[in-house]
Amino acid sequence: MEVGRLRALLELARRGTIAAAAEALFLTPSAVSQQIAQLEEEAGVELTERVGRGVRLTAAGQALVGYAERVMVVLDEARSELAVLRREIAGELRVAAFPSVASALLPDTVKALRQVFPRLEIILEEMEPVDGLxxxxxxxxxxxxxxxxxxxxxxxxxxVGVVPLAEDVLSVALATTHPLASKPSLSVADLRHEAWAIDSTSSVFGDFIANLCRRAGYEPKINAKCRGFEVVGAMVASGCSVSIVPGLRLVRPPAGVAWVKLRPEVRRKIYVAFRRGERNHPAINVCVEEVVRTAARLIG
Known part of the structure; x- marks a missing residue:
């Protein structure tokens, strides 16, 4: 069975639709459908079945997914062992990271790795956590x-394997001229009457902040849905909005913004993730170790 076809089946199982699997694999839906059809021909059994306008896996398809996952882990382990035998840390390493952690940690991480391993090329792509996973x-x-x-x-x-990287403490962001900026701490309820700027790049994080407000008894009045923290910071600094933002932003804080502790404290855990079969790959190993060191130094 061809590996690319097994990957198509895995993505279909994870995402639920041909269109979503195609998007993840940078293929057309027809190409994914063709790969699944070819895999069914190889397997000699139907792996999917029509349900309305969509498809779902048959019992045979679900069984093959389990084997495909194991095959992929073994292939990753093989690549890792070959890299160890080459005794060289070189080539391209693709890193996906969401904006706040990317801007806080990765410049120093990449710089340190470049100095020690000049033939290792780090390619960074900014992605929200769900997309990076x-x-x-x-x-x-x-x-x-x-x-x-x-x-x-x-x-x-x-x-997927993960290594804990840091715990990010969320903070209230207000203009330095805001009447609440001098408070030692603020609750979400204290911001009931404020207008909010929300980074809407990630629906997951935006929904999390909105739900904090709902649990405090109100629907946030959002006057800025922003595609990145640059606009959130500008709206906050101008006094037009308030926000709750990752503490990682304090590593390189924007001008004109005051940071006030959130009461009670709200934390999110940050991880560096990798495919389990590649944990011992030399390039992945040194990158994981370096980003952990950088996080310990900058965040503590």
Missing amino acids: SALRSWRADIALIDDLSLVVGDKQES
């Missing part, structure tokens, strides 16, 4: 920096 699983990334919000309860994680 998907990229890792579909072999579009070798390492992904993710948070615990992206790890869905009940979701299978057998193929």
